[in-house]
Amino acid sequence: QKEVEQNSGPLSVPEGAIASLNCTYSDRGSQSFFWYRQYSGKSPELIMFIYSNGDKEDGRFTAQLNKASQYVSLLIRDSQPSDSATYLCAVCSRDDKIIFGKGTRLHILP
């Protein structure tokens, strides 16, 4: 059974600080990794994707992938109240199936 694990939270971070969200996956052959942000009652919104080991930066967001340790993380710098949402980690496995984690609720404290 392929799994994607996330801490459900809530993760509380002061405004302006760095929020760090983590995700582990069980399928060592997974090839691509996505982070979605989902506001309550809304559809998931893709914010980052990463395929290669290392860091990928886009504005205030940095995705980090470590395939040997089977984890992917998302860092949000200079956290804003508008970043408060549920962050879903999604992993594309070897057989092209997208598997979502259960999400981490992030709360930015003003």
Add this chain to the structure above:
Amino acid sequence: DTEVTQTPKHLVMGMTNKKSLKCEQHMGHRAMYWYKQKAKKPPELMFVYSYEKLSINESVPSRFSPECPNSSLLNLHLHALQPEDSALYLCASSQDWDTANQPQHFGDGTRLSIL
């Protein structure tokens, strides 16, 4: 506004009704998906349609049936649904079925309530 358009945004129907959810994308993507999402849960993949081939999650009951009139449309026909089918139904698309390199873009969803 998203590039994947879903209609209707809300739907209330009885268990004996037949209705359809519509999804359209204008990005030239070749793969489209339907997901079901219950409150506070991650999306669950129901169907994938790509290159005229339909892939089905085996746990999806037959009262849900997808239809792809063309490469930019993926409809979901509903018949004899049960109260537990009440959920947010999300449509997504990606450039290709080789999802290893193609992230998915979601529509705003249809919130379905079964009476």
